Amino acid sequence: MTDTHVTDAGESLAEATSEASLRRSEERSAKIAEQIDKDPSEFRMLTGDRPTGHLHIGHYFGSLANRVRLQDAGVETFIVIADYQVIADRDVAGPLRERVYSLLTDYLAIGIDPARTTIFTHSAIPALNQLMLPFLALVTDSELYRNPTVKAEHEATSGRPMSGLLLTYPVHQAADILFCKANLVPVGKDQLPHLEQTRVIARRFDERYGRARSDQPVFPQAEALLSQGGSLILGMDGTKMSKSKGNTIELRMSADETAKLIKRAVTDSERFITYDPETRPEVANLLRLTALCTDRTPTDVAEEIGNGGGGTLKKLLTEALNEKLAPVRARRAELERDPGYLRDLLAEGNERANAVADATLTDVRTAMGMIYT
């Protein structure tokens, strides 16, 4: 496979193939969604976030709401707070403790149910991390260097030399998914290469240790469930929503802070409001957000506003978003008053994840012939 081959159309082959594979992933995702509706008990889902900041409405509409939906549909769920990933591309991990608890609090506030969902941190699960060693033996260095997400993340660090952990973190992420033998991973399309790497590792492990054609493969083939809609949400300045740009609205913010941020949002000079994602991306973004909060279409919202202009749009969005987030924020405030409860929950999640990871590591060592007692 070459990355540099250029077709007549001037489009790189790598891009063309990834467009095609993206379409395949989308089709596959739609089929899986149907299967989940039929029998959720066939699935075990693993997903997670890096504790690098606070969760915002992009996360909420892009992935969090979907996690809750899957959990409530009866899919067994694991959520990793990926603290070891934080140190892959930075020297300073930041206030980890505060961020880990902020994530946990956000999860609970939006409706993740700790009785049904296991929430844990990487650093508390030794057996998960140990899977990294046999997994690293199954991948080649060029495979790792080719990973487009790793490349993009490395470029984003502008000149910083790539750490060994950044290069190999897709393998660590495979350990996240495979320690609990998850077969379902809801992801954005930027994470698809990691999922493919996970599938390759699972397959190679069972091939190398003679389980591929047995009726007892150690690992399942994890499938991506592509998140819809969320990636369409931009920040209040019309660019990609990102914690570091300060253009986000965080779940933990107050209604007043939310109102201020929306007031400052970028629109355009045309008064009459229309839904035109191509030519009016900033206005379209605010319309989409309003629509998501009120279960309508962006076009409907635009038609209602019409000559009301950007001011009316912002007012509508502020009301809709604050109303949508009010119960989340109330629950969040309540949880924050009980740090002991949060600590116990995390300890419990870690304990459950450890039991699962220990069992998987035993399966792995057994397959490898590395149990000597």
Ligand code: TRP
């Ligand atoms: N890399 C993911 C992100 O940056 C977080 C993550 C860690 C994850 N481990 C995972 C996502 C396993 C899915 C599956 O958002």
